[in-house]
Amino acid sequence: MDFFIINTLSGLTYGMLLFLMASGLSIVFGLMRVINLAHGSFYLLGSYIAYAFVHNGFNFWLALILATVIVMVLGLIIERLLISRIHGNETAQILLTVGLIFVIGDITLWIWGGNFLSIPVPDLLSATIQVGESQFPAYRLFVILMGVFFAALLWFFENKTHVGMIVRAGVDDMEMVGALGFNIKVIFSAVFIFGAGLAALGGVLGGPILGMYPLMEFEILINALIIVLIGGLGSWKGAFIGAVLIGIIDAFGKIYIPSVSMLIIFGIMVIVLVIKPSGLFGEVEA
Amino acid sequence: MLSLKDIHTFYGHSHILQGVELYVQEGECVALLGRNGAGKTTTIHTIAGLTPAKKGNVHFNGKEISKLSPHHISKEHLALVPQGKRVFQSLTIKENLIMPSRPSKHKKEGLKYWTIDEVYELFPVLKKYEQNMGNELSGGQQQMLAIGRALVTNPVFVLMDEPSEGLAPVIIDQITDIINDLKKTGLSILVVEQNLKLACDVADRVLVMNKGIIVWEGAPDALLQNKEVLQKYLGV
Ligand SMILES: Nc1ncnc2c1ncn2[C@@H]1O[C@H](COP(=O)(O)OP(=O)(O)OP(=O)(O)O)[C@@H](O)[C@H]1O
Ligand SMILES: [Mg+2]
Numbered sequence: 001m002d003f004f005i006i007n008t009l010s011g012l013t014y015g016m017l018l019f020l021m022a023s024g025l026s027i028v029f030g031l032m033r034v035i036n037l038a039h040g041s042f043y044l045l046g047s048y049i050a051y052a053f054v055h056n057g058f059n060f061w062l063a064l065i066l067a068t069v070i071v072m073v074l075g076l077i078i079e080r081l082l083i084s085r086i087h088g089n090e091t092a093q094i095l096l097t098v099g100l101i102f103v104i105g106d107i108t109l110w111i112w113g114g115n116f117l118s119i120p121v122p123d124l125l126s127a128t129i130q131v132g133e134s135q136f137p138a139y140r141l142f143v144i145l146m147g148v149f150f151a152a153l154l155w156f157f158e159n160k161t162h163v164g165m166i167v168r169a170g171v172d173d174m175e176m177v178g179a180l181g182f183n184i185k186v187i188f189s190a191v192f193i194f195g196a197g198l199a200a201l202g203g204v205l206g207g208p209i210l211g212m213y214p215l216m217e218f219e220i221l222i223n224a225l226i227i228v229l230i231g232g233l234g235s236w237k238g239a240f241i242g243a244v245l246i247g248i249i250d251a252f253g254k255i256y257i258p259s260v261s262m263l264i265i266f267g268i269m270v271i272v273l274v275i276k277p278s279g280l281f282g283e284v285e286a
Numbered sequence: 287m288l289s290l291k292d293i294h295t296f297y298g299h300s301h302i303l304q305g306v307e308l309y310v311q312e313g314e315c316v317a318l319l320g321r322n323g324a325g326k327t328t329t330i331h332t333i334a335g336l337t338p339a340k341k342g343n344v345h346f347n348g349k350e351i352s353k354l355s356p357h358h359i360s361k362e363h364l365a366l367v368p369q370g371k372r373v374f375q376s377l378t379i380k381e382n383l384i385m386p387s388r389p390s391k392h393k394k395e396g397l398k399y400w401t402i403d404e405v406y407e408l409f410p411v412l413k414k415y416e417q418n419m420g421n422e423l424s425g426g427q428q429q430m431l432a433i434g435r436a437l438v439t440n441p442v443f444v445l446m447d448e449p450s451e452g453l454a455p456v457i458i459d460q461i462t463d464i465i466n467d468l469k470k471t472g473l474s475i476l477v478v479e480q481n482l483k484l485a486c487d488v489a490d491r492v493l494v495m496n497k498g499i500i501v502w503e504g505a506p507d508a509l510l511q512n513k514e515v516l517q518k519y520l521g522v
Contacts, residue, residue: 181388
């Protein structure tokens, strides 16, 4: 029983990190019809920048906030300077965002080198929690709570606020939102930096668990893409379900059938897409 | 109040509007008629800023607006009821009205001030289904919602693109009455139509468009008696 609970919690932890990185990708696609393949790079930058702050004596929480804000500013610059110029041109979007992966990857390699790095667990959460006979790190429980908190925040934001209403309307018909008096460029930028911020937050929170290493952004991107395909492009709720599903499968798969756990995830993706090509919660076909 | 001078609009390389000239006076209702593909929607979209003109001027309330973005044009109190209604499907009726609702800042005396409740008074059926999603409405209800959504921005001028499209005759009569009621509130209106009867019932003046230019202009009665124009440009 303990074994089951512990592994479920581990799966949820990983799932929540995946959720934070995948939800932004999905929201940005839903509103702007832009697949930002460099989204995983925001995750990576978040964790490296937080590492740099912690390494220089800042405390974890301050590093978390600063790294997230810095990545959001970078996201704003990238959106205004590059992405906004190629709306509606899918080939250009793919080329640009793949290019960004390599540029950002090389910059991080140049600054932080190629070794495996990790952010220490903050003191406040260094304890472990007793689950029956076993132990579970308090920090991981905190990551689960953060994931749930941000899912609740997204829900509230989407359903209970005026801005959320505008964003939902924008997913339906952005041109009409503009014609009704809203500046769609500002909405695009705001949603883009919000998504970048979520990814960066995931990166910082994942720092003590997954660490950072070169080419990690590709692993993250692939997971995030699988999640949004399963959950449905454009739907953060789908990203949430997809991420939890993959987190749990990954946790148990690694134990029972370690060699094929990735294969199972791909298998599930194929089954979902065959039954519902738009993904579990999606309206647009991938 | 609104005037277009020598408007040229392109889609890529295709030259759609080829020198459109038109004006609408304050409090006037003008109908723009023409066959499929004549360029009516393009004219409306050019005024609203969705497909800006490459050449020419759009003056609205003494201001040149042809270079403004759609949201700035909307803030000049010029509202759009688009072709195909384009109601937000994943918002409820109520949210479709709350979303664009904004207080009026224009100083035009005597113009009706539109709140969501006023829209419900005009269209009681919207109140009844206010919790329904946009995609659960009939065509006529969607048209009412599209009109209500434009009104809550408190415009002084409304562009309507084929409000009768796809609606049953009884509903078209209802829409005709509504447009006439809106005229009485002091709104200026430019309405695009293919339905000759609706256009002539609401308009003070009618424009006929063909291949991207205005080819005829006159009173509704004069149009109904002009067999040549009716046949040549409207296919009746
Ligand atoms: N997005 C577009 N790209 C290219 N050409 C377009 C586009 N939209 C319209 N056109 C062309 O521009 C011309 C005018 O179209 P427009 O939509 O203004 O016609 P309309 O008078 O509104 O017709 P309808 O009564 O069918 O709505 C048509 O020949 C159409 O094929
Ligand atoms: Mg049209």
